[in-house]
Structure formats: structure tokens, C-alpha cells
Amino acid sequence: MLVVLIIFPLIAAAISLAIPWYQARSWLLPLSSGLHLLLSVLLCLGRFPLESSWIGLDALSRLVLLVTSLLFFACGVYAVGYLNLRRDRGNKVMVPCLLVFLSAMTLAVVARHMGVMWLAVEATTISSAPLIYYNRSRLSIEATWKYLLICSVGIALAMLGILFIAYAALGGGAPVSLQFDTLLTVATTLSKPWLHAGFVFLLVGFGTKMGLAPLHSWKPDAYGEAPGLVGALLAGGLTSVAFLAILRGVQLMTAAGEGDMARQALLGMGLLSLLVASIFMIRQPDIKRMLAYSSVEHMGLLAIGVGIGGIATFGAMLHLINNALTKGGLFLAAGNIQRAFASKRLSEVRGALKALPISGPIFLAGFLAITGSPPFGPFMSEFTILRGVFSSGHMIIGLVMLIFLATVFIGMGTTVLAATQGEPEHKTPEFKDSFMLYIAPLILILLILLIGVYIPAPLQHALQQAADLLEVHP
Amino acid sequence: MMEFTNLLLLTVILINFFTLGSSRLVACIRIVALQGALLALLPLLTHGLSFHSILLSAGAFCFKGILIPWLLLRAVREVRIRREVEPIIGFVPTLILGALTTAGAFLFADFLPLVAEHHDGLYVPVALATMFAGFLLLITRRKAITQVLGYLMLENGIFIIGVLLSEALPLMVEGGVLLDLLVGVFVMGIVLNQINREFSSLDTERLSALKE
Numbered sequence: 001m002l003v004v005l006i007i008f009p010l011i012a013a014a015i016s017l018a019i020p021w022y023q024a025r026s027w028l029l030p031l032s033s034g035l036h037l038l039l040s041v042l043l044c045l046g047r048f049p050l051e052s053s054w055i056g057l058d059a060l061s062r063l064v065l066l067v068t069s070l071l072f073f074a075c076g077v078y079a080v081g082y083l084n085l086r087r088d089r090g091n092k093v094m095v096p097c098l099l100v101f102l103s104a105m106t107l108a109v110v111a112r113h114m115g116v117m118w119l120a121v122e123a124t125t126i127s128s129a130p131l132i133y134y135n136r137s138r139l140s141i142e143a144t145w146k147y148l149l150i151c152s153v154g155i156a157l158a159m160l161g162i163l164f165i166a167y168a169a170l171g172g173g174a175p176v177s178l179q180f181d182t183l184l185t186v187a188t189t190l191s192k193p194w195l196h197a198g199f200v201f202l203l204v205g206f207g208t209k210m211g212l213a214p215l216h217s218w219k220p221d222a223y224g225e226a227p228g229l230v231g232a233l234l235a236g237g238l239t240s241v242a243f244l245a246i247l248r249g250v251q252l253m254t255a256a257g258e259g260d261m262a263r264q265a266l267l268g269m270g271l272l273s274l275l276v277a278s279i280f281m282i283r284q285p286d287i288k289r290m291l292a293y294s295s296v297e298h299m300g301l302l303a304i305g306v307g308i309g310g311i312a313t314f315g316a317m318l319h320l321i322n323n324a325l326t327k328g329g330l331f332l333a334a335g336n337i338q339r340a341f342a343s344k345r346l347s348e349v350r351g352a353l354k355a356l357p358i359s360g361p362i363f364l365a366g367f368l369a370i371t372g373s374p375p376f377g378p379f380m381s382e383f384t385i386l387r388g389v390f391s392s393g394h395m396i397i398g399l400v401m402l403i404f405l406a407t408v409f410i411g412m413g414t415t416v417l418a419a420t421q422g423e424p425e426h427k428t429p430e431f432k433d434s435f436m437l438y439i440a441p442l443i444l445i446l447l448i449l450l451i452g453v454y455i456p457a458p459l460q461h462a463l464q465q466a467a468d469l470l471e472v473h474p
Numbered sequence: 475m476m477e478f479t480n481l482l483l484l485t486v487i488l489i490n491f492f493t494l495g496s497s498r499l500v501a502c503i504r505i506v507a508l509q510g511a512l513l514a515l516l517p518l519l520t521h522g523l524s525f526h527s528i529l530l531s532a533g534a535f536c537f538k539g540i541l542i543p544w545l546l547l548r549a550v551r552e553v554r555i556r557r558e559v560e561p562i563i564g565f566v567p568t569l570i571l572g573a574l575t576t577a578g579a580f581l582f583a584d585f586l587p588l589v590a591e592h593h594d595g596l597y598v599p600v601a602l603a604t605m606f607a608g609f610l611l612l613i614t615r616r617k618a619i620t621q622v623l624g625y626l627m628l629e630n631g632i633f634i635i636g637v638l639l640s641e642a643l644p645l646m647v648e649g650g651v652l653l654d655l656l657v658g659v660f661v662m663g664i665v666l667n668q669i670n671r672e673f674s675s676l677d678t679e680r681l682s683a684l685k686e
């Protein structure tokens with residue numbers, strides 16, 4: 001059944017290449033992603049037996065699969081309206097690339113073999129590059145080139161890391177296999193130096209893809225130049241998938257009794273990401289680049305949560321959902337604002353609340369949510385992570401985090417408030433809010449509000465199971 | 475057999491030096507293709523004639539030795555550039571750096587906790603040296619196409635390590651990795667063309683509008 005989940009987006013991509021009708025091609029996106037979401041939910045409820053050595057679902061991949069699938073469905077709905085406005089650009093490349101991207105992301109999430117996971121993540125890089133180049137300007141080609149080259153080299157290093165882990169098995173005298181469950185069972189016999197080296201390369205490689213500082217240099221460019229819906233998918237979906245790949249490394253290290261080293265590395269990179277994000281967030285004149293740095297910040301928070309362990313890991317799992325959905329909503333709303341003002345520079349965007357009576361407030365609410373204001377979901381998860389940091393006795397780290405979070409709030413707030421408040425310069429924006437373009441971000445933000453107010457018991461349970469996978473059980 | 479393998483691996487190192495010192499793009503692409511083709515023999519030499527190694531060799535030969543270079547040569551022809559002029563670091567300093575990293579790779583490989591049967595072979599030092607050379611090419615050249623070559627050399631270095639561990643990687647996965655590489659280079663080739671159309675040059679120096 002899982003195979004179907006991976007194959008049918010590819011079939012839909014082939015269909016989209018074959019049919020000549022523009023509208024129908026656009027509609028393939030919400031149809032396939034809706035079907036994908038439905039199947040994912042059924043699979044996660046355990047309606048179908050699934051076990052093979054190549055692909056499978058555990059608590060972690062269930063979580064990431066549901067989140068990416070939901071986000072993709074929202075973006076698929078948005079895409080219909082978006083592509084309708086962009087008939088000049090066409091959708092002959094966009095639609096198949098998005099569908100292949102969906103398939104590759106799914107495969108990366110459900111892979112139970114390190115090699116399969118690697119090639120799925122590499123496939124996401126290749127299929128998303130044309131999406132970033134959609135606007136065909138000098139700036140977007142620069143962003144695409146940086147993204148393609150930096151991520152390809154990064155992911156090549158991840159391959160090296162995976163090979164080192166295989167070598168660790170060879171050095172430990174275990175049967176050489178990269179099947180993840182096999183690796184977990186023989187984890188204690190792995191040769192330590194090779195395992196360490198393997199984890200470091202894995203972290204560097206997938207950390208590039210995830211956008212942890214100092215490997216984030218492509219992120220502001222790619223997110224800034226890509227269309228809003230692509231930014232949403234990259235910032236919400238792809239980062240979560242890359243994070244999952246890193247978590248596989250953490251699982252392996254924990255099983256081998258080397259969890260402390262993995263956690264310290266994550267903690268260090270997480271703090272550095274917070275630092276870098278808060279520096280560049282101050283006086284950031286470009287709305288989408290600001291969101292990209294916000295993404296770096298939240299990747300840092302995820303890394304810190306897992307790095308601290310205990311309750312903070314649970315917080316990180318919750319934050320993964322919150323970050324994906326909020327970032328999705330923000331990027332989609334930012335795309336609407338950019339279209340209305342024909343710019344994403346702060347010097348030209350003024351009074352978004354008045355010009356766009358729905359997208360403007362969504363953007364403002366998304367900003368409040370992502371900076372951790374109650375009653376939204378991220379407040380809960382950031383609070384949980386911080387509580388974990390303080391209760392585990394890392395007072396200094398906790399204080400530093402609070403300072404960074406406050407800096408981000410002020411820096412981001414300055415930009416967002418300047419863009420949303422005041423009077424728009426042009427009385428009649430060239431683009432008005434339309435239902436198809438605000439329904440998706442609206443629903444995402446409402447979901448975040450819901451999670452902030454009330455976490456349903458099954459979700460709580462699923463999060464706990466995912467967090468347990470990463471914890472040491474002596 | 476061992477002598478032949480070592481000879482092949484030493485040739486691979488010589489090719490690294492050639493690419494680091496040459497400014498002619500077409501020659502560089504051809505020689506990297508040769509490197510890929512030579513490395514494609516490695517699975518056969520290492521694991522003998524088995525179904526797995528024959529298929530892997532054939533696949534690697536087609537992709538690394540023929541298809542990818544063909545894609546790159548086509549890109550060079552379309553954008554009509556011949557030479558890498560003014561690299562960020564000159565050719566001679568790059569060669570010296572390459573020599574240093576190669577020596578470093580050999581010294582470093584001696585310290586690694588390798589399995590006994592890998593201690594005498596040249597696999598690991600050559601893999602490291604090739605990866606370093608690829609990295610050097612990536613960071614010291616201005617032309618986008620040479621950066622792609624650097625990425626390919628980096629992949630070649632990783633391929634050598636992959637051959638040592640080919641029982642860990644099922645054929646499906648190895649095929650997928652090669653296919654990813656091919657499609658990746660294909661997409662890079664398209665982007666190269668677009669860069670050329672947009673800037674009428676392939677200098678990545680021009681790609682510097684996006685800054686803080």
C-alpha cells in the first residue's frame with residue numbers, strides 16, 4: 001500500500017505531461033495531493049498491513065508523512081488559483097515537478113534503508129530546482145544555481161556519511177547492510193570512530209538540506225526568489241524531511257550508546273542557527289528573505305529540542321508540526337502580498353491589512369504564531385522546549401535562547417508591522433484577495449490556532465511515541 | 475590483479491592533477507569522463523565477475539563515462555566557451571594545493587582504523603585525494619561548468635568508497651544513485667544554458683546580486 005503512495009504521484013506527473021488542457025493540469029495537483037492525504041491518514045491509522053525491508057512506517061515517519069501530506073494538499077489547492085493567474089508562465093514544468101517532488105518526499109519519509117533515503121532526498125533537490133526557477137529572472141537563476149550546487153555537494157557528503165556507517169559495520173565485524181532496522185540491532189557492535197565520522201557527515205549533508213547554520217547560505221536566496229507556494233513546500237515540507245534523515249542518524253547513535261555526542265552536535269548547531277537568524281532578521285527589508293531566516297531559526301529550535309532530550313524532544317516533535325503548517329501559511333500569504341504590491345521589498349509594501357482584507361490579517365496572525373505568541377501552536381511547542389532546557393539544568397542555554405527569541409520577535413515584528421500597518425500607496429491593488437488563494441493559508445493558520453488551544457489525545461499519543469523513539473531506554 | 479588495480483587508481487590521481495592544472499574546458503570534460511570510465515572497471519577488479527559487479531560496472535561506465543560527459547560537452551558547445559580564464563586561485567597554486575591534499579590523503583589514510591584487507595590497497599587514499607581535488611575545483615573556479623566538473627570528481631571519489639562497500643548497497647540503490655547523478659547533471663546543464671542566455675557568460679561571479 002505504501003508503494004501506491006509513492007507511485008501514484010509519478011503516474012499523475014506522467015498524466016500531467018500528456019494532457020493538453022491548462023486548467024485540468026492545474027487541478028491534478030489538489031486531486032493527487034488530496035488522494036495522497038487520504039491514503040496517508042488511512043495508512044497511519046494502520047488500516048493496511050505494511051512491512052518490507054525497504055519501506056515502512058514508524059512513529060517518526062508517520063508524523064512527518066502526515067504533516068508533509070497535509071501541507072502539500074494546502075499548497076495544491078492554492079496552486080490552482082496561482083497557476084490561473086500565471087498563464088503567461090505556463091504550468092507544463094511546474095505541475096509535473098511538484099508531483100515528482102511529492103513522490104520523492106514520500107519515499108524519503110518512509111524509507112527503511114539509508115541508501116533509499118539518500119536517493120529520495122537527492123531526488124527532491126533535483127525536482128525542486130526547476131520550481132525555484134519558475135519566475136525566470138536573473139535573480140531566480142542565481143538562487144537556483146546556488147541551491148542546486150550547494151545542496152548537491154551537501155548531499156554528496158551525506159552519502160559519504162552513510163558509507164562510513166556501512167564501514168562501521170564492516171569494522172565491527174557485523175554483516176554489512178544499510179537496512180535501518182538491521183543497523184539498529186547491530187548498533188552496539190559498530191566500530192565507533194567510523195560511526196562518529198558517519199554521523200558528522202550525515203549531519204553536515206542533511207543539515208545543508210535542512211538549512212541549519214552555518215550551512216544555510218542558499219536558503220534566503222532560494223526562498224526569496226521562489227514562488228510563494230514553492231517556498232511553503234520547501235520551508236515546511238522539505239526541511240522536515242531532511243530533519244527526519246538527521247533523526248535517523250540520532251536514533252542510530254543512541255542505539256550504539258553514543259547519543260550524547262549526537263545531541264551535543266545538534267545543540268551546538270541549533271544555537272548557532274538561532275544566533276545567525278536573529279542577526280539577519282534585524283532590519284530585514286525583504287519579506288520572503290525574512291521568512292527564510294525565520295526558517296533557519298526554527299530549524300535551530302528543532303535541533304536544540306532533540307539535542308536537550310527528555311520533554312524537549314516532545315516539544316521538538318510538536319514544533320515540527322507547528323513550524324511546517326505556520327511556515328506554509330506565512331509563505332502563501334506572503335505570496336499574495338507580493339502579488340498585490342508587485343514587490344516583496346519593505347520600501348514598497350505598506351498597509352497590507354487594508355489592501356488585502358484577508359491575506360493581510362493571515363500574514364499578521366502567522367507572524368504572531370511563528371514568533372511564539374499565545375494562543376497559537378508554536379507557543380506551546382517553544383514553551384515545552386524551553387521548559388525542557390531549564391528543567392534539565394541548562395540555565396545559560398535557556399537564557400541565551402530567550403534573548404535570541406526576543407531579538408527575533410523584535411526584528412521580525414518591525415518588518416511585518418511596517419508591511420501590514422498604515423495606508424497602502426495605491427488605492428486599488430492590481431490583485432484582490434480571491435477565495436482560491438486565501439482559503440489554504442487561512443485553514444493552515446486556523447489549524448495552528450487549534451493545536452495551540454487543544455491537542456487531541458491521538459496526536460498527543462503519536463507525538464509521545466515519536467519522541468520515545470529518540471530517547472534512550474536502558 | 476592488485477597491480478592493475480593500483481595502476482588504475484594512480485591514473486585516477488594523475489587525472490585529478492590534469493583537471494586542476496588545465497584551463498581547456500573540453501579537455502577537462504573528456505578527462506573526467508576517462509576517470510569515470512576507469513573507475514567503472516573498479517567493481518570488476520575488486521569483486522570479480524559477479525552479476526552485481528558486472529551490472530554496476532556497465533551502469534557506471536554508461537553514466538559516468540558516456541552520458542554525463544556527453545551532456546556537458548553539449549552544454550559547452552551551446553554556450554560556446556573554450557577556456558577557464560582567471561580562476562579565483564591560479565592554476566599553479568591550485569596544483570600545489572592539490573599535491574599537498576593528495577599527500578595529506580595518503581598520510582591520513584594510514585591513520586584510519588581500516589579493516590585489515592583495505593590497509594594495503596590504494597582505495598581509501600585515492601578516494602580521499604579525488605574528493606579533495608573535486609572540492610578544490612569547486613571553490614577555485616569561476617565558470618559554472620568547471621564547478622559541475624568538481625562536483626562530478628567529488629562523486630567519483632565517493633564512488634571508490636562505495637565500491638568497497640558494495641554489499642551494503644543493493645543494485646537498485648546503486649542504480650538509483652547513478653540515475654540521480656545523471657538527472658542532476660542534466661538539470662545543471664539546463665541551468666547552465668539559462669545562465670548563459672541571461673548573462674551571456676558562464677561566470678558565477680555575475681551571480682552575486684543576492685546578498686544581505
